[in-house]
Amino acid sequence: VTEKFGVPMVEAEGASRSLFTQGYKYMFAVLSTSEYYLAPVLDIIAQRAKAGWKSPSDLRIGMAFENDGFSLDVRAGVLDVAKKYNMKIVIDDKLPADLSDMSATLTKFKALKPDILLISGHSKGAATAARQIEEMKIQAPVIAYTHCEAAKVHEKFPKSAVGVMCPTQWLDNLPKQDKYFGDAAKWNADFKKVHPSYTEVPYQTAQASAAVLVFKDAFERANSFDQVKVRDALAATDMETFYGDIRFAPEGNNIAKPMFYRQIQADGSYKPIVTYEDMDFPRKVNY
Incomplete structure (x- = not known):
């Protein structure tokens, strides 16, 4: 769908390697791939x-x-x-x-x-x-x-x-930070305040927050809602967040952080x- 309609997507939960071997140009992921x-x-x-x-x-x-x-x-x-x-x-x-x-x-x-x-x-x-x-x-x-x-x-x-x-x-003691969420430990503590039922926070929630930060950064750099300009801004992403470093390969997967x-x-x-x-x-x- 993203390719057919040229709609940029930053996803936070799909880690399958096969998503990044199809030549897609409009899909990006903040996570490390499944292999x-x-x-x-x-x-x-x-x-x-x-x-x-x-x-x-x-x-x-x-x-x-x-x-x-x-x-x-x-x-x-x-x-x-x-x-x-x-x-x-x-x-x-x-x-x-x-x-x-x-x-x-x-x-x-x-x-x-x-x-x-x-x-x-x-x-x-x-x-x-x-x-x-x-x-x-x-x-x-x-x-x-x-x-x-x-x-x-x-x-x-x-x-x-x-x-x-x-x-x-993601680890909640990573020495990574950004100006919105602070460092990993602060994000983790803030999440538990809002959702006290979690004794351990799933990493999926952290990477969802990181995906929002990536989109925000790309929209600001593109200074436009034009789909191609936003897509190009996403492709040029190179940033540090509480979740870790984010930089995309030409295929769209994040190559700046390990598992x-x-x-x-x-x-x-x-x-x-x-x-x-x-x-x-x-x-x-x-x-």
Whole structure:
């Protein structure tokens, strides 16, 4: 629709890599694309392995992904990094369409005992994973899955959530700021004041605010509502916000910021993970 009618769009929730391989000129996204959601955790674990665990090439991975564009892009990113380290993928499953049961995958995981469990299935998939990991008492040195915060796994499944590595587009302690929201910590505190039911703020809300800032900046630089002029202004975006730096590739995705990781702690808090030294490793949980 944006291309057909030439209407500029700044989106904050669609991370699928396939959105940015179609040659679209009017769609821009403030977020990192889906192939970077779980792949970087393998880089972190490879560094941990080199520091005194085992050779990265000896690491074994069990993984399961929803059969949709987003999750298959996540899988593609994982495959690229696993190949880089010669890691062995021993389970590579597609989750059922309704995302209500992944016990078959977890049964194989218990039998084969891989070192790493990776899952991507949006919020419902995260909730199913957390529930059945707890029911089946899955033990693994490393577990990572997408949409931890949105699924509120730290509240609904506190036992199995402990130690889980969660990809996030944003951290609330980032040293980034803008003149409207202040820094990341201030935006986070202000959001919780307005919405006190949130113990952890989903990154999706932060990037929605960032998308508004990008549009505001582009309208001001274009000094016009002309669709082509606004589109060109968006393409030239180069700014710092509380959410992070934003600069668009010709394809429209943000190339100025990385994905980040947080690890769920026993008290339900999310600890920022920058290097392997920040991790609680191996994951320890009492079911």
